[in-house]
Amino acid sequence: MPVPWPPSRLRLAILAALLVAASGARPSQVDAAAPPTGGLPRTSLVAAAGIQPGRVDRTSLRLSATYEATLRLGFTNRSFVVDSTATVTNTSGGPIDRLELNTAVARLGGLVLTAVTVDGNAVGATVDDQTIVVPLGGILPVDGRTVVRVRYGATLRTSLSASSWLFTRANGIVNAYRWLPWISRATPFSRPNHGDPFVTPNSPFVRLTVTTDRRLVIATTGDRVFRSDDGLTQRFEARNVRDVTVTAAPDFRTREAKVGATTIRYYYRSATNAQLTLDAAVAAFRKLQVRLGPYPYPTFKVVQSAGGYGMESPRLIWIPYGAGSANLRYLVTHETAHQWFYGLVGSDQARQPFADEAAADFVARYVTGLKRASRCASGRLDRSIYDYTAACYYEQIYIGGGNLIDQARQAMGSTAFWAALRGYVADQRYGLASNRTLLRALDDATPIDLGARIFGPRFPSIY
Numbered sequence: 389m390p391v392p393w394p395p396s397r398l399r400l401a402i403l404a405a406l407l408v409a410a411s412g413a414r415p416s417q418v419d420a421a422a423p424p425t426g427g428l429p430r431t432s433l434v435a436a437a438g439i440q441p442g443r444v445d446r447t448s449l450r451l452s453a454t455y456e457a458t459l460r461l462g463f464t465n466r467s468f469v470v471d472s473t474a475t476v477t478n479t480s481g482g483p484i485d486r487l488e489l490n491t492a493v494a495r496l497g498g499l500v501l502t503a504v505t506v507d508g509n510a511v512g513a514t515v516d517d518q519t520i521v522v523p524l525g526g527i528l529p530v531d532g533r534t535v536v537r538v539r540y541g542a543t544l545r546t547s548l549s550a551s552s553w554l555f556t557r558a559n560g561i562v563n564a565y566r567w568l569p570w571i572s573r574a575t576p577f578s579r580p581n582h583g584d585p586f587v588t589p590n591s592p593f594v595r596l597t598v599t600t601d602r603r604l605v606i607a608t609t610g611d612r613v614f615r616s617d618d619g620l621t622q623r624f625e626a627r628n629v630r631d632v633t634v635t636a637a638p639d640f641r642t643r644e645a646k647v648g649a650t651t652i653r654y655y656y657r658s659a660t661n662a663q664l665t666l667d668a669a670v671a672a673f674r675k676l677q678v679r680l681g682p683y684p685y686p687t688f689k690v691v692q693s694a695g696g697y698g699m700e701s702p703r704l705i706w707i708p709y710g711a712g713s714a715n716l717r718y719l720v721t722h723e724t725a726h727q728w729f730y731g732l733v734g735s736d737q738a739r740q741p742f743a744d745e746a747a748a749d750f751v752a753r754y755v756t757g758l759k760r761a762s763r764c765a766s767g768r769l770d771r772s773i774y775d776y777t778a779a780c781y782y783e784q785i786y787i788g789g790g791n792l793i794d795q796a797r798q799a800m801g802s803t804a805f806w807a808a809l810r811g812y813v814a815d816q817r818y819g820l821a822s823n824r825t826l827l828r829a830l831d832d833a834t835p836i837d838l839g840a841r842i843f844g845p846r847f848p849s850i851y
């Protein structure tokens with residue numbers, strides 16, 4: 389029997405009614421910015437093939453997965469219990485026999501798998517570094533579909549040190565980054581700097597239900613579609629995102645502004661610099677959208693996080709608690725730029741950090757007039773985050789990489805350059821691009837040989 393997923397709106401309404409009846413709760417407030425009405429992913433009318441006998445020792449990033457997850461979040465005792473179901477269609481063009489699901493919680497939260505099933509059958513999943521390896525128990529053929537359910541328990545950390553800020557409760561705020569087991573490829577978590585050790589393909593649809601031990605204001609990637617009368621259960625949905633980040637506090641306040649059709653909302657506990665932060669986000673969003681093309685989501689959330697570093701998520705950025713005013717405009721603009729380079733146009737952030745960090749930092753410094761020289765020697769830009777030192781990763785990839793992109797702009801002229809960058813974003817939207825794709829998009833838009841003149845020496849693996 390064909391299983392349309394996500395369900396039709398009629399089925400959704402019936403499902404919601406059943407859930408409401410079962411929980412004894414009634415839907416209450418819905419976010420002012422309702423989720424978009426169109427754009428539900430198309431589903432095949434033909435039943436997709438399931439798992440078949442055999443093995444191929446292969447997985448792929450090019451799978452299409454929708455996620456339906458519940459999170460039981462204990463704000464008081466830091467408990468973090470996840471039950472996530474991924475409906476995976478093999479769009480990779482070849483058979484696969486395992487999934488490599490990424491979650492940083494395996495490295496940060498003492499993750500314990502409690503059950504993993506494939507089409508309802510228990511399988512022997514293993515955790516390796518930050519990857520949950522799920523054997524499918526056979527081959528998933530091209531265009532085949534399978535349902536993988538992962539349940540785990542974990543505990544939020546208490547500090548912000550090293551990478552703990554990605555999964556912690558501090559300063560009265562819960563930070564949960566890269567917690568939802570997501571289609572990926574095995575990628576080491578440890579690195580000598582603060583690079584992002586992640587690669588996550590876009591998902592057409594995610595639904596998240598969060599149940600909490602006390603009333604919390606939850607700032608997450610999706611928009612809220614349901615809240616129970618007691619305020620302890622909330623449901624969120626998002627379309628076309630490559631991650632779902634959760635930030636929560638009992639006393640988050642918000643202020644917001646509108647840019648075109650997009651509501652930009654700032655969530656904060658400390659009011660220090662609140663208006664400055666929102667104003668910076670509004671200014672950045674407006675300038676970047678003009679240059680890089682339209683933002684397809686109804687809301688963009690700027691969230692005061694527990695602390696640590698500024699961080700990008702789809703439809704949401706973290707500005708760390710206590711961030712000083714001196715650097716705020718740059719920080720907010722850089723993270724906002726990731727809405728395009730990372731959010732809309734994805735890439736392998738671990739292996740090709742130039743593709744998102746140099747592009748984001750270049751546009752951020754361009755629109756704020758904060759361009760400066762690198763404080764480290766210029767060198768190769770085609771290395772992974774594992775290959776740069778803590779002292780020079782930022783200087784070489786962000787500053788040096790951004791300045792290389794600016795060299796291309798100066799050589800080809802601003803008009804051709806911005807048209808090419810905008811075209812790159814449009815062409816690669818919701819995909820996974822690469823250094824090569826980005827450089828080629830610029831080079832193809834000018835008669836000047838940028839490869840020979842500018843890019844080649846810094847990207848010997850490409851030129």
Ligand SMILES: [Zn+2]
Pocket residue numbers: 722723726745748
């Ligand atoms: Zn960045």
